[in-house]
């Protein structure tokens with residue numbers, strides 16, 4: 001095919017135990033999927049899951065050793081960390097029932113849904129899209145993907161984040177309001193999932209601001225840890 005300029009490279013993520021990389025198609029994110037985080041954001045009660053997206057090239061894949069550096073985002077003075085379990089889709093599909101969701105999962109990773117909280121809050125107040133608060137460049141750091149068969153019982157895993165060694169977020173994946181299967185059921189009713197899709201499943205309580213020079217360490221037990229330095 002003749003292109004008017006060179007097509008950009010597909011963003012890719014490392015996979016534990018192989019040199020082969022995971023090509024990213026889309027990034028879906030679930031909003032308010034842990035009850036204690038929903039409360040800290042001013043919401044209570046079980047609401048249907050809702051989704052937003054980040055561009056695929058917002059991923060910042062960790063290099064060897066699980067560490068990566070991101071720039072402090074422009075336009076914000078309240079850049080927040082949100083540690084999340086990321087589900088990596090290996091087999092696409094539409095209208096996938098929760099009970100069959102596992103057949104579509106390639107693996108799991110630790111991710112950060114970096115958020116310009118001040119801009120997100122402004123957009124919420126005005127009823128405008130969250131894109132500028134959520135879908136900006138470098139907003140989706142991610143650690144290496146562990147294959148589902150090697151990830152253990154991820155549904156029970158501890159999930160945690162520290163900043164400069166100080167605990168900020170600590171919970172368990174079993175505190176998800178909507179389970180991984182239910183998320184995939186709802187998501188695949190709205191979009192046809194494709195191999196390469198990443199799903200950031202939501203963050204537990206304890207979100208907060210970072211500043212330049214901070215070192216964020218994020219983990220989900222059973223997965224490769226992720227270290228993000230804010231430069």
Ligand code: MN
Nearest residue numbers: 082113202203
């Ligand atoms: Mn999030």
